[in-house]
Amino acid sequence: MVFGGSGFVGGHLARRLARDGHEVTVATRYAPAARHLSVVPGVRIRQFSPFDSQSLDRELPGHDAVVNLIGILNERGFGGHGFRRVHVELVESLAEAAHRQGIRRFLHMSALNAGNGSSFYLQTRGEGEELVRQAQNYGQLDTTMFRPSTIFGPDDSFLNRFAGLLKISPVLPLARPGAFFSPVFVGDVVEAMARVLADESSYGKTYELCGTETWSLKELVIWVRDQLGLKRLVIGLPDWAGRLQGRVFDFVPGKPFSSDNFNSLTVDSVCMQDGFGELGIEPWGMSQLAPDWLGQGGKQVRYQDFRRRAGRNRPGAGAAD
Numbered sequence: 001m002v003f004g005g006s007g008f009v010g011g012h013l014a015r016r017l018a019r020d021g022h023e024v025t026v027a028t029r030y031a032p033a034a035r036h037l038s039v040v041p042g043v044r045i046r047q048f049s050p051f052d053s054q055s056l057d058r059e060l061p062g063h064d065a066v067v068n069l070i071g072i073l074n075e076r077g078f079g080g081h082g083f084r085r086v087h088v089e090l091v092e093s094l095a096e097a098a099h100r101q102g103i104r105r106f107l108h109m110s111a112l113n114a115g116n117g118s119s120f121y122l123q124t125r126g127e128g129e130e131l132v133r134q135a136q137n138y139g140q141l142d143t144t145m146f147r148p149s150t151i152f153g154p155d156d157s158f159l160n161r162f163a164g165l166l167k168i169s170p171v172l173p174l175a176r177p178g179a180f181f182s183p184v185f186v187g188d189v190v191e192a193m194a195r196v197l198a199d200e201s202s203y204g205k206t207y208e209l210c211g212t213e214t215w216s217l218k219e220l221v222i223w224v225r226d227q228l229g230l231k232r233l234v235i236g237l238p239d240w241a242g243r244l245q246g247r248v249f250d251f252v253p254g255k256p257f258s259s260d261n262f263n264s265l266t267v268d269s270v271c272m273q274d275g276f277g278e279l280g281i282e283p284w285g286m287s288q289l290a291p292d293w294l295g296q297g298g299k300q301v302r303y304q305d306f307r308r309r310a311g312r313n314r315p316g317a318g319a320a321d
């Protein structure tokens, strides 16, 4: 049973596990959000609140593993209560329900830097991990945790958000332009999860997941801009202005950016451990894959790059050029 299965990673994971021959239940609070998965053979959708322990006790029996992908980047109110409810209380209740129902296998998606820095996002991620660790240490569950950097893919909300902003705005002011990321491909993330599912050697382990490239936020946004073939000014904000941007957006409905996001960006999202290496997976880098889906502009740039490498764009140039 995949909690958060209606989301970006969840969709990729559900398809991947179904392709491997697993029967996958996508748990969602709102079934239409997972409609795109209803046509996938081997995937079924169940609508209920993951916060309701009676529903959990009704829905979990019959499953061999729980995968928790539920997470939020911003809370509705202030003060960390919303983050704590989703990243800590919900984790505790899912772990307890799995234990009650005799389901031992528990995969938990966390994030790089969980427990570090001052943001409620990262703090509560750390507290959630601690609960999973305890369930493992007390012998209640067989757990594996994942700490990815920012995840990219054709349907992500990271590159696509910047692409969308760049398309509509002549100037893009960026908070924390020097923050570093190692964007990781969603296909590699679900490969890691699929590989460990039945692998006892992964019990009790935490895998950091990073792509092969490290980018500063500003470099990354400029690269997206160039892939789209747009002429836009990308301005890195000093921290006082970035903080102010967060405070202003705290009050914009839907919080496209927030003070808490700013605080999360004060810690670089790069790996200290080679989780993919441990799992025998060779991950991709963002510049190798993302041009394919960053629009026609992106495709043209990539074709030019292929031609250049093949030595076909300059008469007389050799393939080794």
Ligand SMILES: NC(=O)c1ccc[n+]([C@@H]2O[C@H](COP(=O)([O-])OP(=O)(O)OC[C@H]3O[C@@H](n4cnc5c(N)ncnc54)[C@H](OP(=O)(O)O)[C@@H]3O)[C@@H](O)[C@H]2O)c1
Residues within 6 Å of the ligand: 003, 004, 005, 006, 007, 008, 009, 010, 027, 028, 029, 030, 033, 034, 050, 068, 069, 070, 071, 072, 073, 086, 109, 110, 111, 112, 148, 149, 150, 151, 152, 158
């Ligand atoms: N995407 C990234 O770059 C990235 C990087 C590091 C870590 N992660 C973590 O990886 C996991 C999956 O990421 P994702 O990008 O696939 O996220 P996503 O697309 O936002 O999906 C998250 C899912 O969580 C559920 N959810 C959201 N808010 C909830 C709430 N208040 N209460 C209960 N359920 C809620 C939603 O399911 P329903 O609405 O269907 O119930 C949603 O489908 C998350 O834990 C995320 O924090 C993601």
